[in-house]
Amino acid sequence: MIDYNYTAKNPKTGANIKSRVQAENERDAFKAIKNLGLIPIDIKAGNTGILAMFNSYTHRVTTKDKVLFSRQLSTLIDAGLPIIQSLSSVATQTKNKELKLIISQIVTDVEGGSSFSKSLANYPKVFSPIYINLVAAGETSGTIDKALERLANQQEKEAEIISKVRGALIYPAIVLLVMVAVVAFMLIEVLPQVQILYNGLPGASLPLVTKILLWVSAKTIKYWWIVLVFIAGIIFGLNRLAKTVKGKRFVDGLKMSFPLFKGLMMKLYMARFSRMSSTLVASGVPLIQVLEITAKSVNNVLIEESINKAITKVKGGKALSQSLKGDPNFLDLVPNMLSIGEESGTIEQMMGKTADYYEKEVDTEIKNISTIIEPIMMVILGGVALVIVAAILLPIYSLAGNSSLSGSH
Numbered sequence: 001m002i003d004y005n006y007t008a009k010n011p012k013t014g015a016n017i018k019s020r021v022q023a024e025n026e027r028d029a030f031k032a033i034k035n036l037g038l039i040p041i042d043i044k045a046g047n048t049g050i051l052a053m054f055n056s057y058t059h060r061v062t063t064k065d066k067v068l069f070s071r072q073l074s075t076l077i078d079a080g081l082p083i084i085q086s087l088s089s090v091a092t093q094t095k096n097k098e099l100k101l102i103i104s105q106i107v108t109d110v111e112g113g114s115s116f117s118k119s120l121a122n123y124p125k126v127f128s129p130i131y132i133n134l135v136a137a138g139e140t141s142g143t144i145d146k147a148l149e150r151l152a153n154q155q156e157k158e159a160e161i162i163s164k165v166r167g168a169l170i171y172p173a174i175v176l177l178v179m180v181a182v183v184a185f186m187l188i189e190v191l192p193q194v195q196i197l198y199n200g201l202p203g204a205s206l207p208l209v210t211k212i213l214l215w216v217s218a219k220t221i222k223y224w225w226i227v228l229v230f231i232a233g234i235i236f237g238l239n240r241l242a243k244t245v246k247g248k249r250f251v252d253g254l255k256m257s258f259p260l261f262k263g264l265m266m267k268l269y270m271a272r273f274s275r276m277s278s279t280l281v282a283s284g285v286p287l288i289q290v291l292e293i294t295a296k297s298v299n300n301v302l303i304e305e306s307i308n309k310a311i312t313k314v315k316g317g318k319a320l321s322q323s324l325k326g327d328p329n330f331l332d333l334v335p336n337m338l339s340i341g342e343e344s345g346t347i348e349q350m351m352g353k354t355a356d357y358y359e360k361e362v363d364t365e366i367k368n369i370s371t372i373i374e375p376i377m378m379v380i381l382g383g384v385a386l387v388i389v390a391a392i393l394l395p396i397y398s399l400a401g402n403s404s405l406s407g408s409h
């Protein structure tokens with residue numbers, strides 16, 4: 001996505017409006033401005049390339065910022081303030097400079113005749129499809145305040161789960177980094193000293209494990225820049241590959257089949273699907289639209305394909321629970337709870353309970369993974385330490401043995 005600064009004319013008032021829109025290219029930016037009911041006059045691309053990547057990192061709008069924005073706006077609208085006044089008030093209280101700028105531009109768009117949801121759609125990096133559609137549903141039913149409150153709750157729960165998953169991976173990541181640092185230090189600083197010691201002794205022969213590590217050490221010291229370029233190339237290549245259609249399918253499939261993490265990831269996706277479905281249904285969004293939004297927002301192409309297949313079956317008159325039943329990408333509890341909700345007319349509540357259940361299950365899975373990972377990491381760390389210690393101590397013991405033999409003669 002590229003930021004485009006534009007000047008456009010409001011055909012209703014005749015006033016010129018200056019604002020910003022995010023789009024893949026200038027043509028899409030032109031369409032987005034036209035969708036706001038404005039006549040584009042001038043469109044200019046903002047920063048691109050490395051500078052754009054740097055700006056996107058340093059000017060991020062966090063989930064916490066969006067939750068606070070949603071809650072504040074919901075409270076002000078619920079108190080009876082008009083949408084423009086509410087937005088302006090929230091903008092003055094927002095500390096995040098990027099979000100403050102976006103809110104100011106949304107105010108400009110709304111003043112120019114655009115709806116609030118259409119104005120949000122100009123910032124897809126900040127506001128997800130579920131956010132925009134919930135606001136649109138709230139506009140239609142006159143319950144924007146309730147829609148924003150539901151969004152805040154949904155975002156908080158999602159952020160809490162993601163935080164726990166990341167927290168579970170921090171320990172092995174730190175251990176891995178320390179292990180790499182220790183190995184690098186031993187290869188570059190310690191092992192060469194052993195070689196220097198042996199070079200001064202005629203007839204001394206190094207053990208095989210020491211010779212191998214010394215060869216790795218010599219090549220690393222001599223060609224360190226090639227090693228760094230090689231590692232950077234692998235990371236860059238894997239990152240690019242993961243963004244392709246085949247690469248994303250492989251990565252998403254691996255998440256759901258890798259023995260250690262498949263239970264966690266499946267329950268995480270089920271919790272996400274259920275929570276989003278419950279929130280959208282509660283806001284009055286039609287079922288087909290609920291499924292279309294969740295398919296794009298669940299962040300897994302395999303589950304997205306399963307939901308799209310279910311959409312086709314639902315359009316053909318089949319119940320959603322039956323459409324998802326037996327699908328390998330959905331755990332059995334989801335269609336079972338949906339079936340109860342369909343029969344009792346309480347899909348929203350059943351999906352909410354399903355989300356609550358799987359969110360608790362995610363907590364349990366995280367604890368189990370942490371319990372399993374710790375001994376595994378200790379074994380790996382011990383193995384690496386054993387090889388390095390052997391490479392250093394075996395020559396020393398060999399020297400000591402030779403010295404004792406010489407002394408006895």
